[in-house]
Structures are given as structure tokens and as C-alpha cells.
Amino acid sequence: MDTNQYLEVFIDESTEHLQSCNENLLALEQNPHDLSIVNEIFRNAHTLKGMSATMGFEDLADLTHKMENVLDAIRNEKIEVSPEILDVVFESIDHLEAMIGDISEGGDGKRNVVETVEKLKRIENGEAINGTNEKALVDDITETIKISATSLNYDDFERTIIEQSHEQGFETYEIAISLRDDCLLKAARVFMVFEVLEKNGDVIKSVPAVEQLEAEQFDTDFSIAFVTKEDITVVEKLLGKVSEVEKVVIQKLNSEVTHEVESLVVASTAKSVEVEVPVQTTTKAVPDSTAKQVEKPTKTAHATSKTIRVNIERLDILMNLFEELVIDRGRLQSIAAELNHNELNESVERMSRVSSDLQNIILNMRMVPVETVFNRFPKMVRQLSRDLNKKVKLDIIGAETELDRTVIDEIGDPLVHLIRNSLDHGVESPEIRLAAGKPEEGHVELRAYHSGNHVFIEIEDDGAGINKERVLSKALEKGVVTPEIASKLTDNQINELILASGFSTAEVLSDISGRGVGLDVVKSTIESLGGNITIESEEGKGSLFSVQLPLTLSIISVMLIEIEQETYAIPLSSIIETSIIRKSDIMNAHNQKVIDFRGKVVPLVFLEEIFEVPRNDNEEDDFHSIVIVRKGDKMAGLVVDSFIGQQEIVLKSLGNYLTNVFAISGATILGNGQVALIIDCNSLIK
Structure with a gap:
């Protein structure tokens, strides 16, 4: 079978299953006796194993099988959940994620996992647990079949059809289908099952009735009587490929008086298990196909898939x-x-x-939910907490908030660095927290929300906060600020010194944070996306890192302004308002021209000086046109010649030859064919 056409779907679905495993393992650690969580993890692993085997990735399937054995031992209460066991399972998930990553990049998914496999075998306690687990699995299957075998009762007409069908060389099978608990479009899955069956034979009965199946008036299980001349193993494989079908039990009705049932079990895409179960029945039910056909459920509007995957x-x-x-x-x-x-x-x-x-x-x-980035953090926080011998709880709020994919691609690494920083420098050890009258478990909250044309991502911890004296002395030592400037800095300005290049307060360099890199990389990445980062902190209480990002980077709304004969664009997201002021209203403060704007002192920035625009004449005007812009809680007034108006423009980069041009973030082509430079307001506000 050519599996290449399914490769992209395999990678996507495998990634989803592994993410689900990660989330449920974290939940299991908090509730180690909740077997429903173990069953959910087992189901994901089981499905992944079957998919991997079908696609021919044997190393991936083998590791998943070893992990599945441990999970099976846990759910059958042969071993108890412990952090050490979960460490090994998490380690297995890491390997599986790396394998999937390799496959997505064109590799073969092979990886050296000998050490992890040995750990899993030791946890599994050798063949003894393995054998017990297999028996438990067979017992579960047997019980399911016993229940299913008596689920269909036939009237005289249906019995006649089965007998006549058998005489003509057909076989009759009772098929019990179980859908996943979280299946959203049950009617659609039922339709797909009927479609598979009717291409290979005839359906003569269903329980519940077709009308109830169409209306989704059933839980997750339904049964079908099916007559066919086809090889039932072919039908079995086809049914196993129907998505969100968790289990299929196929029972052959024999003509002998004993009516033994030959059972085939297939769970998702896994290999089938064969079991024989005697069924006590007085009905002489024999298969065939002069069958009274049960009408297939129709494709109603609610049973149609509403989504497609697009590259x-x-x-x-x-x-x-x-x-x-x-x-x-x-x-x-x-x-x-x-x-x-x-x-x-x-x-x-x-x-x-x-x-x-x-x-x-x-x-x-x-637009993509930030959840795709946030998903990696609970597992990361768990591992870091163990490495640092700290107790930390991570809460995520607003994971459904959406951002443009280009922003999502870039924001992951800065957030990783900020969270690592919070755990390493922010949250104290349990002993220090208890001595300070705090709970021994630290709390980190990661939240995202929309505000205007921006998305805010905030990371708040209840740790030690920023030691301003230590930061200031380190900044003076590193030459980041001079003693004269240091004496005039506000608390927030001192906090933001930790964003300076090469700044770090770590006494010992580690793999977690404090590697002499500091947070300057975070700042530069965020600002390259048109965003900014602010820090609030109270010593002994905790810190709040707030990242402001634009919703999208490619098409933005701007205010076009003119300086002499040149046109510039200022992003509307940075503008508070426009105004015209008298020159007589301009004041001087600390060698800086400022104005009083609604009770606040706002510095003026003369763009003609910044961009060195040549003047054609020396005519003086009594008024200035200004654009009030902001960056966080800071403001500035950009002095321009005139306002042209608002327009939506396409943001184009300046290319490799014009990198790091001060106060210019890009350019755009206007309707008249002219090029207008886009002003980076963040660079102009100090």
C-alpha cells in the first residue's frame, strides 16, 4: 500500500495524540488514582501504535507498544503511579515527538531509544506483568463480546432472510461499533460505517434504528446485522480506518445448533485479536443476502465535516x-x-x-490560537520544577486567543525564555517561601487576551520579585548605565535594565537561564514583531512581564503624513490622536522640547530632524501638526508638516541591504506608485 498520501494526516494526528498524552500525564500526576485519565492516555498510545505500524514506522510503533504496556499495568492496578514512572513515560513521549519531527522533515523516524526501552521494561517488571496484562485485555474483550452477542433480537421475517441468505452462500455477521466518547459528529461516523458495509454486502438490521442513529439519539454504541460474501477481514480493516471509531466487534453467526460466535476485535487501526465465545441462544439465525436492506443514514447538514486541512x-x-x-x-x-x-x-x-x-x-x-504555543509549557514547567527542586503550579488563561501564524512562529522561544526566567530567578525554593510566610508551591500564570489591534501575553509569578539594588549595581558594574543616569531612574526603568544586552544577575550559569544572554534576545525578537515588553515587579511579591503584539504583520492600517515632499506612514495601532498646536505652547524641560497634553508632559520628536529631510524654503508657520503616539505607558508627539489620511497598506521589508535602519520598520507602495517608509514609533520613544 502506498502510504505517502496519508503521511501529512499521520503527522498531524500523531502530534495531536502526543499532545493529548502530555496533557493527560500532567493531570494524572495531580490525580494518580484516576484510572479514567490512564485509559485516555492508553487510548491515545494505542491509536498511535496502530497508525505507526500501518505507516511502516516500526521503531515508533515498538516504543509506543512498550509505553502502552506500562500504561496497561497502571490501569489494571498492577503498578502504582509515581513521579519516577511518569518521568520515564514523559521521556518516551519526548522520543516519540522527536521521531514524528524527523518524519515530518523527510526522515525515517529512527532514533536510539534503547535506554528508555530498558527503563520501561524494568517498570513493567518483565514478562510477569506483561502476561497478566494480556490476560486482562482478553478478559475485557470477552466481556464486551458476551454483552454484544445478545444485543440483536430478530423477528420471524429477519430470521427468514438470514436463513435464505445462508442457503445462497452468504454469511451473516453481527457487528458492534463503539465510537469515541469525544466524537463530535456521531451521525457522520455512522454514515461512514454504513457506506463501508453497503459497498461489501447488505445491512438487514440496526440497533438503535436508522432514524435514531441519524438524529444522534444514542450514546456511543450501536449494532448492525450484516450479510456478505466478501472476506470479513477486508471489511474489518475498512471499518478500522473510520476515524473516531474506538472498537469494532465482529461476530459470525453459524448454522450449527450451538451457535458459537467467531469474534474478531479491532480497536482503531490496531491489529485484530481473535477470540471465540459461546453464545446461549435459541434463535436459529443463519446469514444471507436476500436481505431486507436497512436504509443507510442520509448525509444531513450536521453530519458533514466543516473543516479541511490547508498547507x-x-x-x-x-x-x-x-x-x-x-x-x-x-x-x-x-x-x-x-x-x-x-x-x-x-x-x-x-x-x-x-x-x-x-x-x-x-x-x-x-489566525491560530496561542494554544499551539502554550501547549508545550505545562510539561516544561513540570520538568524545570523537578530540576530546580521547586514546587510550581502553572495556570494558563486565554489559550483560545488568536494571533497571525507569522507571529505565532516567532513568539514561542521568547516565551520559553521568560517562563524559564520566572522559575529560575522568580519563584523561590519551598524552604525560602515557607520562611517568608508563602505557600511552598509557587504560582505562575500565563495569560493571553485581545485589546484593540493587539494581543497581550502576560507571565506573572508570585516569587521574589526583582531586587532593584542588585540589578542597579550589576548594571553599573557592566557599564549598562552611568552613575549619573542611575540616580534618576524610576523603579520601572530599573526593572527594564534586565532587558539590556549581556545583562544577567545569575551567580552561577546553568542550562535553565542566566547564561550571560539575559533577556535582550527576548526584547529584540518582540520588537522585531512590532511589539514591546514591559516589566512590573514588587520585591517579595512577584513580577509581571507583559508582551504586546500586533494581531497581524502583513497588512496594517496607517496614518499617512507628509514632511516636505516625502510621505511617511505611522501605524494606527501606535497613535492616540492627532492635534495642531501653537509654537508658543512648546516648553523646554531637561534640554527637550515638550508640550502639556491633557495634564501629561509629552516630549516632541521632530521627524524632519530624525530623517534629515531637506527644507526648500525658510517659511515659518505659527502652528505645528503633531501625532501623539505611545509605547506602553510612554508617549511622544511626532511633529509633521501635514496629515494625508488613513489607509490600509502592505508592509514590505527593506531587504538585506537596509537592515537596522533607525526608526524605520519597513516600506509600502502607495496608490500613485510612490514608496512610503513606515515609522517605527517604538524606536522614537525613550
Whole structure:
């Protein structure tokens, strides 16, 4: 069988199963006696094992099988859950994730896992537990079949059909289907099961009835009487491929008076287990196909899958094409304004409305929940806590908050560094916490939420906070600030010194944090995304790191402004308001020109000086046009010549030759074909 066509689906589903294992293992550690959690982990591992074997990744399937044996021993109460056992299971998951990563990059999924396998075997306690577990599994299957075997009762007409079918060379099977507990579209799965069966034979009875199955008026189990001349193992394999089908029990009805039932069990895509179970019945039920056919459930609206998987590269291409469309739209608007042609204006306005709707759809398609990044942190915090001998609880809030995929791709590593920093430098050891009157378990909260055109991601801990004296002395020692500047710094400015390049207060370098790198990498990455980071801290109480990010990076709304004959763009997300002031209102404070803006002293930044724009004449005006912008709680007034208006533009990079241009984050092409530089307000606010 050519499995390449299924490779992408295999990678996606395997990743989901492993993530589910991680989440449930963390839950199991908190509730070690909750066997329902163990069953959930076992089910994920079992499905992954079957999928891996089907795809031909034997190393992956073998490791999963060894891990599955340990989980089976736990759920059958042969061994008890302990942190040490969970460490080994987590280690196995790490290997499996690495294998899947290798496969996704074109590798064969092979990896040296001998040491981990040996640990799993030792936990499993050799063949003794293994044998007991297999017996328990067979007992479970036998019990299921005993229940299922008597689930169908036939009336006289149905018995006649079965007998006549048998005479014509058909066989009759009773098929018991169990769907997963979390199956969302049960009617759709039932339809798929019927479709498989009716391509290979006839359905003569279902319990519950078809109408109830269509209306999803059943829990997770249903049974079917099926007649066919096909090899039942082929049907078994096809049913095993129907997604969200957890278990299939196939029972052959023999013509002998004893009516022994030959049972085939298939769970998901795993290999089948064969068991024979005697069934006590007085019904002379024999298979065949002059069958009264049971109508297949129809494809109702609610039974249709609403989602498809799309390669992200296609979305990137779509976004690039739309960006060109936005540029052409601006050009058309400019031409229409010049010609002042009514019909042309109407067409351009309609095109603008339609393209705006299209833009919203495309941007929404690219939005991804931050959950995809947050998912890795509970496991990471658990491991770090054990490495540091600390007790830390991580709470995640707002994981459903969405960000553009390009931002999601970049934000993972900075957040990892911030969380590591909170655990290493922030949260104290249990002994120190108890001595300070705190609970011995530290608390770290990771939250995300929308605010305007931004997403805020905050990491808050109840640890020791930032020791400002220590930070200041280290900053002076490293030459980050001068003694004169240090004497004037506010508390928040001192906190933000830890973001300086090369700054670290760690006495001992470790693999966790404090490797002499500090948080400057975090700051530069976040600012390269058009965001910023702020720090609030109270010594002895804890710290709050707040990261502000734009929703998307490619198409943004800007205010176009003019300086002499040059056009610049200021992102609307940074603007508070625009204003016109008298020159007489400008004051001087600490050699800086400032204005009084609603009771706050706001410094002025003259863009013509920043960008060295040449002046054609020396005409003086009594007024200045200013744009009030902000970065966190800081503000500045950008002095410009005039306002052109608001526009949506496509953000283009300046290329490799123009990197690190001060106060410029990119450029855009305007409707008249001119290039406008996009101002980076964060660089202008100090």
C-alpha cells in the first residue's frame, strides 16, 4: 500500500495524540488514582501504535507498544503511579515527538531509544506483568463480546432472510461499533460505517434504528446485522480506518445448533485479536443476502465535516497575491480620484468593499490560537520544577486567543525564555517561601487576551520579585548605565535594565537561564514583531512581564503624513490622536522640547530632524501638526508638516541591504506608485 498520501494526516494526528498524552500525564500526576485519565492516555498510545505500524514506522510503533504496556499495568492496578514512572513515560513521549519531527522533515523516524526501552521494561517488571496484562485485555474483550452477542433480537421475517441468505452462500455477521466518547459528529461516523458495509454486502438490521442513529439519539454504541460474501477481514480493516471509531466487534453467526460466535476485535487501526465465545441462544439465525436492506443514514447538514486541512504555504501564496491586490486597489482609488468619473468611482468603491471583506477572511484564515504555543509549557514547567527542586503550579488563561501564524512562529522561544526566567530567578525554593510566610508551591500564570489591534501575553509569578539594588549595581558594574543616569531612574526603568544586552544577575550559569544572554534576545525578537515588553515587579511579591503584539504583520492600517515632499506612514495601532498646536505652547524641560497634553508632559520628536529631510524654503508657520503616539505607558508627539489620511497598506521589508535602519520598520507602495517608509514609533520613544 502506498502510504505517502496519508503521511501529512499521520503527522498531524500523531502530534495531536502526543499532545493529548502530555496533557493527560500532567493531570494524572495531580490525580494518580484516576484510572479514567490512564485509559485516555492508553487510548491515545494505542491509536498511535496502530497508525505507526500501518505507516511502516516500526521503531515508533515498538516504543509506543512498550509505553502502552506500562500504561496497561497502571490501569489494571498492577503498578502504582509515581513521579519516577511518569518521568520515564514523559521521556518516551519526548522520543516519540522527536521521531514524528524527523518524519515530518523527510526522515525515517529512527532514533536510539534503547535506554528508555530498558527503563520501561524494568517498570513493567518483565514478562510477569506483561502476561497478566494480556490476560486482562482478553478478559475485557470477552466481556464486551458476551454483552454484544445478545444485543440483536430478530423477528420471524429477519430470521427468514438470514436463513435464505445462508442457503445462497452468504454469511451473516453481527457487528458492534463503539465510537469515541469525544466524537463530535456521531451521525457522520455512522454514515461512514454504513457506506463501508453497503459497498461489501447488505445491512438487514440496526440497533438503535436508522432514524435514531441519524438524529444522534444514542450514546456511543450501536449494532448492525450484516450479510456478505466478501472476506470479513477486508471489511474489518475498512471499518478500522473510520476515524473516531474506538472498537469494532465482529461476530459470525453459524448454522450449527450451538451457535458459537467467531469474534474478531479491532480497536482503531490496531491489529485484530481473535477470540471465540459461546453464545446461549435459541434463535436459529443463519446469514444471507436476500436481505431486507436497512436504509443507510442520509448525509444531513450536521453530519458533514466543516473543516479541511490547508498547507500553510498555500495561505502564504494567497496572502502575497492579496497584498498585490491591495496595492493595485490603492492605485485605482488614486486614479479614480484624479479623473472624478462617477461610474469609475462607484466601481472602485465596490471593489474596495469586496476586497476589505476578502482581506478579513484571509487574515482570519491565518489566525491560530496561542494554544499551539502554550501547549508545550505545562510539561516544561513540570520538568524545570523537578530540576530546580521547586514546587510550581502553572495556570494558563486565554489559550483560545488568536494571533497571525507569522507571529505565532516567532513568539514561542521568547516565551520559553521568560517562563524559564520566572522559575529560575522568580519563584523561590519551598524552604525560602515557607520562611517568608508563602505557600511552598509557587504560582505562575500565563495569560493571553485581545485589546484593540493587539494581543497581550502576560507571565506573572508570585516569587521574589526583582531586587532593584542588585540589578542597579550589576548594571553599573557592566557599564549598562552611568552613575549619573542611575540616580534618576524610576523603579520601572530599573526593572527594564534586565532587558539590556549581556545583562544577567545569575551567580552561577546553568542550562535553565542566566547564561550571560539575559533577556535582550527576548526584547529584540518582540520588537522585531512590532511589539514591546514591559516589566512590573514588587520585591517579595512577584513580577509581571507583559508582551504586546500586533494581531497581524502583513497588512496594517496607517496614518499617512507628509514632511516636505516625502510621505511617511505611522501605524494606527501606535497613535492616540492627532492635534495642531501653537509654537508658543512648546516648553523646554531637561534640554527637550515638550508640550502639556491633557495634564501629561509629552516630549516632541521632530521627524524632519530624525530623517534629515531637506527644507526648500525658510517659511515659518505659527502652528505645528503633531501625532501623539505611545509605547506602553510612554508617549511622544511626532511633529509633521501635514496629515494625508488613513489607509490600509502592505508592509514590505527593506531587504538585506537596509537592515537596522533607525526608526524605520519597513516600506509600502502607495496608490500613485510612490514608496512610503513606515515609522517605527517604538524606536522614537525613550
